[in-house]
Amino acid sequence: AQKITQTQPGMFVQEKEAVTLDCTYDTSDQSYGLFWYKQPSSGEMIFLIYQGSYDEQNATEGRYSLNFQKARKSANLVISASQLGDSAMYFCAMRGVVKGNKLVFGAGTILRVKS
Amino acid sequence: DTEVTQTPKHLVMGMTNKKSLKCEQHMGHRAMYWYKQKAKKPPELMFVYSYEKLSINESVPSRFSPECPNSSLLNLHLHALQPEDSALYLCASSQAYSEVTEAFFGQGTRLTVV
Numbered sequence: 001a002q003k004i005t006q007t008q009p010g011m012f013v014q015e016k017e018a019v020t021l022d023c024t025y026d027t028s029d030q031s032y033g034l035f036w037y038k039q040p041s042s043g044e045m046i047f048l049i050y051q052g053s054y055d056e057q058n059a060t061e062g063r064y065s066l067n068f069q070k071a072r073k074s075a076n077l078v079i080s081a082s083q084l085g086d087s088a089m090y091f092c093a094m095r096g097v098v099k100g101n102k103l104v105f106g107a108g109t110i111l112r113v114k115s
Numbered sequence: 116d117t118e119v120t121q122t123p124k125h126l127v128m129g130m131t132n133k134k135s136l137k138c139e140q141h142m143g144h145r146a147m148y149w150y151k152q153k154a155k156k157p158p159e160l161m162f163v164y165s166y167e168k169l170s171i172n173e174s175v176p177s178r179f180s181p182e183c184p185n186s187s188l189l190n191l192h193l194h195a196l197q198p199e200d201s202a203l204y205l206c207a208s209s210q211a212y213s214e215v216t217e218a219f220f221g222q223g224t225r226l227t228v229v
Binding site: 031032033035037042043044045046047050052089091095096100101102103105106107108 | 220
């Protein structure tokens with residue numbers, strides 16, 4: 001089976017601090033992709049970052065980095081220097097052959113940045 | 116340009132109406148998707164088009180009818196919807212369905228069925 005687990009329904013972070021959003025996954029695939037998306041209240045689903053299962057280095061995109069620990073099957077998102085505009089729902093997702101390459105989402109984490 | 120454009124952004128329709136949602140991408144992607152999302156839940160896959168052919172239908176009721184007129188356009192035709200169909204409908208595209216690559220989403224259409 002292929003499953004994504006996000007155990008933090010909601011998180012608070014102080015502006016300018018770093019925050020880690022947790023994501024663990026379960027798959028029997030050897031080749032798969034892990035993704036993080038941000039969804040503000042406006043509804044748009046914004047792609048943030050991608051990590052391939054064979055990538056040896058953690059992915060980074062600006063203030064976003066993905067802490068990929070393959071043996072532990074975790075793909076945590078780290079946001080550095082949080083900004084008020086980071087307040088949103090964050091979804092971890094994965095794609096792999098087992099699920100026919102369908103994008104499987106976790107339940108999401110609501111992040112609130114405090115000033 | 117990683118833009119997927121959806122129209123309209125908001126739609127209110129009666130249960131006897133017929134309406135259509137539109138989606139457009141110009142990234143040369145060959146896979147396009149429709150998702151349905153209820154409040155505070157993750158998106159649920161409805162349909163997948165691969166190279167303009169319907170590849171996956173996730174047992175969606177026939178009152179939802181997808182159409183892919185060409186590689187850049189994706190429509191979702193709505194007819195005789197129920198109030199429980201009220202949701203955010205998201206369109207997405209990716210390079211190819213067979214590849215494990217990121218999907219890019221549009222802004223969504225907030226549908227209310229009255």
